[in-house]
Amino acid sequence: MREAGAMTEFDRSAGSLCLDFVATVRDWPERRIELLGTPAELTGWFETAGLPVAAGGLTEQDLLDARTLRAAVAEPDTAAALSVIARDAINLLAGPALGRIRACDSDGCATLFYDRSPSGRRRWCSMRRCGEKIAAANYRRRVAARSRP
Numbered sequence: 001m002r003e004a005g006a007m008t009e010f011d012r013s014a015g016s017l018c019l020d021f022v023a024t025v026r027d028w029p030e031r032r033i034e035l036l037g038t039p040a041e042l043t044g045w046f047e048t049a050g051l052p053v054a055a056g057g058l059t060e061q062d063l064l065d066a067r068t069l070r071a072a073v074a075e076p077d078t079a080a081a082l083s084v085i086a087r088d089a090i091n092l093l094a095g096p097a098l099g100r101i102r103a104c105d106s107d108g109c110a111t112l113f114y115d116r117s118p119s120g121r122r123r124w125c126s127m128r129r130c131g132e133k134i135a136a137a138n139y140r141r142r143v144a145a146r147s148r149p
């Protein structure tokens with residue numbers, strides 16, 4: 001914790017909002033300085049960052065939530081990785097891309113994929129896994145048909 005009465009100066013030079021937020025705690029080998037020691041200090045950081053503050057002011061719970069978020073940003077873990085996947089799913093399933101989610105046309109393959117092709121007519125999960133197999137089978141069929149009398 002900081003010494004009582006110390007002025008809070010928030011560094012906004014990290015180049016991103018979340019990294020500026022991580023910089024509100026300074027972990028040095030033998031000294032830790034917490035710049036968000038009170039809800040009022042969190043309010044100050046919000047104001048410095050240009051973020052809105054709830055009309056009733058911030059609470060101790062808001063401070064705990066903020067520190068939890070900060071720790072998640074500073075120390076990515078499994079939950080952070082899973083949240084990225086969840087965010088991608090929300091973006092995909094709740095947006096216009098939903099109509100471009102397809103199942104592979106190859107027999108025995110039910111892999112889902114997002115059709116990013118300009119025509120919107122992609123048929124296989126991947127050319128390497130299924131597309132080339134189908135193309136090779138079609139080629140063999142055409143060659144066999146030509147060689148028949």
Ligand SMILES: [Zn+2]
Binds near residue numbers: 124125129130
């Ligand atoms: Zn496939």
